[in-house]
Amino acid sequence: PIQDRLGGPVSELLLEVQSAPPARLVAEYVGDSPGPLGPPGRLETGDEALVALRVEDAYGNPVREVEAAPGVYEESFFRVPLTLSGSAVESFSGASETEVLVRGGEATLRVRDDVAETVTLAFGDVERLVDASWEPLPPSFEGAASLELTFLKPAPELVEVAFAPVHDRTDPPIVARFNEPVTNPSAEPPLAVRYLVGSPAIDGE
Numbered sequence: 001p002i003q004d005r006l007g008g009p010v011s012e013l014l015l016e017v018q019s020a021p022p023a024r025l026v027a028e029y030v031g032d033s034p035g036p037l038g039p040p041g042r043l044e045t046g047d048e049a050l051v052a053l054r055v056e057d058a059y060g061n062p063v064r065e066v067e068a069a070p071g072v073y074e075e076s077f078f079r080v081p082l083t084l085s086g087s088a089v090e091s092f093s094g095a096s097e098t099e100v101l102v103r104g105g106e107a108t109l110r111v112r113d114d115v116a117e118t119v120t121l122a123f124g125d126v127e128r129l130v131d132a133s134w135e136p137l138p139p140s141f142e143g144a145a146s147l148e149l150t151f152l153k154p155a156p157e158l159v160e161v162a163f164a165p166v167h168d169r170t171d172p173p174i175v176a177r178f179n180e181p182v183t184n185p186s187a188e189p190p191l192a193v194r195y196l197v198g199s200p201a202i203d204g205e
Contacts, residue, residue, distance in 0.1 A: 018065060018073055019105070020057035024142035025080065025126055028052045029149060033110070044154045048091055048110040051121065051147065053080065055105050062105030066128065078102040079134055080143075081124030084111065088119040088149070102126075116153040122146050156182050 002010040033048040034040055043049055055063045055078050065073040084096045091110035092098075100109055100123075113119060126143040127134040137143065160177040 018067070019061040019063045020059060022055050022063045022066070022076075022078070022126075022128070022137055022141055023058040024056055025123060025145040026052075026054045026056055027121060027123060027145045027147040028054075029147060030108075039155075043149065043151055045114050045116050045151050046112065046154070047151070048112050049149050049151075051109050051111060051149075053100060053102055053107045053109060053123075055102055055126065064104045064106075075103070076105055077129035078105075079127045079129070082109070083122045083124070084119055085122070086113065086117045086119040087115040088113040088121075088151075111149060113149075113151040116151055118148055118150045120146055120148050156180050 002013075004010055028051065029049060030052045031050045032040070032043045033050065034042070034044070055076070057063055063076050066076045068074045078101070080100045080102055082090060082098050082100050084090065088111055089096050090098045090100075091112050100107055111119075111121065123143065123145045126137050126141065128137055129135075156178040158176055159179050162175050163172040164175045166172045
């Protein structure tokens with residue numbers, strides 16, 4: 001049986017499991033921060049795309065700590081160069097080329113684009129902070145990560161709704177004005193306008 005230093009029985013052991021050494025860089029689109037009229041889940045120009053960046057071990061765990069000395073672990077810090085194609089920029093720096101600090105194995109970056117297009121996020125060689133200096137990771141580290149994001153043109157926005165002036169009628173038509181020309185793909189039924197909160201459609205012109 002296992003005993004403590006006083007000779008008493010030990011009923012349980014406290015084990016601290018650390019991640020394995022850094023093995024790969026993973027980038028994943030996790031959502032967007034839409035504008036006041038943009039529907040969630042649809043990445044449009046002017047929105048911010050949220051991208052999760054992780055330094056993982058071979059088993060998919062984020063590398064939160066690294067071994068600084070035998071049996072001694074400290075918080076991990078990684079530096080990742082980022083290049084964005086097209087007109088996309090990293091929101092904090094406002095630049096298409098920047099560096100992302102990954103602390104504790106995980107980071108979230110925000111990307112925006114004012115042009116409707118598909119852009120590529122290309123990540124360069126990952127470095128680790130060791131004794132106040134940046135050092136490259138071993139060649140076995142899989143750091144050639146990339147991610148594509150598609151920014152869509154925003155849907156037409158409704159800017160004004162009013163009843164058309166009529167005489168001798170109790171059912172005046174609704175006239176809707178949009179921020180850009182819109183067309184009805186068919187003659188019937190008329191264009192349907194829906195509130196963003198998902199209320200029933202209101203037929204209009």
